[in-house]
Amino acid sequence: MTATDTRAAAAARAIFAERFGAEPIGTWSAPGRVNLIGEHTDYNDGFVLPFAIQHRTHVALAPRADGALRVRVASTFEDTTAELALAELAEVFPGRRDEVPEWARYPLGVAWALLAASGTDPSIVPGVDLAFASDVPVGAGLSSSAAIEGATAVALADAWGISLDRVALAKVGRRAENEAVGAPTGIMDQMAALLGRADAAIFLDCRSLDAQVIDLGFADAGLELVVIDTGVKHSHATGGYGERRAACERGAAALGVPALRDVTLDDMPRLAEIVDDVTFRRVRHVVTEDQRVLDTVRTIREQGPTAIGDLLVASHASMRDDFEISVPELDTAVEAALSAGAVGARMTGGGFGGAAIALVARDRVQAVTDATTAAFASAxxxxxxxxxxxxxxGAARD
Structure with a gap:
């Protein structure tokens, strides 16, 4: 574990002892992720290229000391402790989810979805206590939510003796986020959290869930991936994300296809005749972004990572102009990084805030940092x- 990892794991154990008056049997963790390219393509059955990052969420766990068949969750980021009987999980989720504090819907939702996916009777598994600590920045578009879900899934699977593969656990996390939390996200984040590899990205087909490990070669090329967290907070459970997803569904329905994965650039003139301009532009982003993912994978394999800059820049322009999910802070970050010599830059994550990423030669990182900081101050x-x-x-026992 890294130094920050060690601190977060220790913090999870400490909050466990403080809230539950006992010691955990261990800690598990899962990473946040950066999406190198492929935004809002996942729930359209398209392609994405994320990688897990060194920032992780840790969960300390132990069976309930009192033997109660209940699951109780605490964290360093909330003062409240939430609790449900195992038998109540299927009654509360999804219809009564509003009875549960929003942060607690993530781990409790995973418990519900894990029991359901494995066909496990809640009366035959022990009650558990869970305590979370994280160094994944919240609201920065680095998928702190999937890190919670991934850590919870591997911890509970171990504690309950449930044998599901990593893809199945990713589906558990997605169901928790979609139904227990109410955020209509795709499966990219959960797959990155569970399948991540060192020095590599995951090239994911979100329809088949086929995943290929793509060696990135950043270190050999003298590159660093810099995250610029704007500090502008966002929430996928609010309207903007859902509105974009609905527009994508309208576009697919207008063309009579199951998902935008099935649309090509050749279909765009016909689409322009049958949908409004906003829907057309939303679809155009997804169709062109899918192609950019494929082009990025091919370029990395054939030419190396220094050749993908234009694809990153085009991705940002598409999200800014066609999908309209950027904000002035994100645009400023991208423009400043490029002006200071970044190979490429774009916003990452669901949008409406969060972070931008910049692919930067190691000897230009400080220049990009200084230029971006100055541009924000000037604005x-x-x-x-x-x-x-x-x-x-990816996710593992610590």
Whole structure:
């Protein structure tokens, strides 16, 4: 574990002892992720290229000391402790989810979805206590939510003796986020959290869930992937994300296809005649972004990572203009990074805030950091948080 990992794992054990008056049997963790390219393509059955990062969420776990068939969750980021009987999980989710604090819907939702996916009778597994700590920045588009879900899934699967493969556990996390939390996200984040590998990205077909490990070669090329966290918070459970997803569904329905994965650029003139301009532009983003993912994978394999800059820049322009999910802070981050010599840059994550990423030669990282900080100050924005991320391993017991 890294130094920050060690601190977060220790914090999870400490909050466990404080809230539950006992010691955990162990800690498990899962990473956040950066999506190198492929935004809003996942729920359209398309392609994505994320990688797990070194920032992780840790969960300490132990069976209930009192033998109660209940699951109880606590965290360093909330003062409240939430609790449900195992038998109540299927009654509460999804219809009564509003009775559960929003943060607690993630781990409790995973418990519900894991029991359902494995066909496990809740009366035959022990009650458990779970305590979370994380160094994944929340609201930065680095999927702190999937890190919670992934850590919970591997911890509970171990504690309950449930044997599901990593793809099945990713589906558990997605169901928890979609139905227990109410955020209509795809499966990219969960797959990255569970399948991540060091020094590599996951090239994921979101229809078949086929995943290929793509060696990135950043280190050999002298590159770093810099995250520029704007500090502008977003929530996928609110309207903007859902509206974009609905527009994609309208576009697919208008063309009579199951998903935008089945649409090509050749279909766009016909689409323009049968849908409104907003729907057309939403669809155009997804169709062109899918192609950019394929082009990025091919370019990395054939030419190396220094050749993907234009694809990153085109991705940002598409999200800014066609999908309209950027904000002035994200645009400023991208423009400043490029002006300071970044190979490429774009916003990452669901949009409406969060972070941008910049692929930067190692000897230009400080220049990009300084230029971006200065551009934010000049625009009157709060100072961004800027740090490098490293492609890292997926969920595991610590």
């Amino acid at each position: 009157g924005f709060a100072a961004p948080t800027i740090f490098s991320v490293t492609p890292s391993a």
